Amino acid sequence: MxxxxxxxxxxxxxxxxxxxxxxxxxxxxTPRDEMLIRISEIKIEEQYLEEYIKILKYEAEASVRLEPGVISIYPMFQKENPTEIRILEIYADNEAYKAHLETPHFKEYKSSTLNMVESLKLIDMEAIDGETMSKIFKKLE
Known part of the structure; x- marks a missing residue:
């Protein structure tokens, strides 16, 4: 017994x-319905392109590495027009995005590239298949 x-x-x-x-x-x-997803369309002045890319790469890497709420800061450029930058930004939620804006690496990026940017457009997006994200972004698991 x-x-x-x-x-x-x-x-x-x-x-x-x-x-x-x-x-x-x-x-x-991360609840998929709370994520903030955005595409940033940025046009860079050609004479600043090399310097801008260096600063952007540092900021993107630091954001993903240091901030738990940053799922993706994935910068890319158009092959035919490298001054046309696009960034896929995915945050766990709106609070993670707000916290990102207050980080030293983002503030440094913003202040040091202000004069390099010809135009900036932020496009809020909605995921069509949020369930597949966890297969792509291991950070969501």
Whole structure:
């Protein structure tokens, strides 16, 4: 009888531990409907292009590495026109975006590239298939 009680107690503890672990994992995933997704369309003055790209690469890498709420800051340029920059920005939610705007690396990027930007357009987007994102962006798991 003692053995059955002990076995039951151990099984109950395993079950509780597993249940808590699953709940914690669920809490750390990003709800797809709360994400802020944006494409930034930026036109850079040609004489500043090399310097701008250097600054942008640093800012994008630091944002993804240092900020848990930044899912993607993925810069790219048009092959035929490299002064036409596009950035895919994905944030866990609006609060993550607001926090991003207050980081030293973003403020440095913004202030040091202000005179390099000819035009800037921010386009808010909505995901068509948010469920597939976790396969692409491992940070969402």
């Amino acid at each position: 003692k053995f059955i009680k002990s076995a039951f107690t151990i099984l109950a503890l395993i079950f509780l531990t597993y249940s808590c672990g699953v709940q914690n994992k669920m809490k750390t995933t």
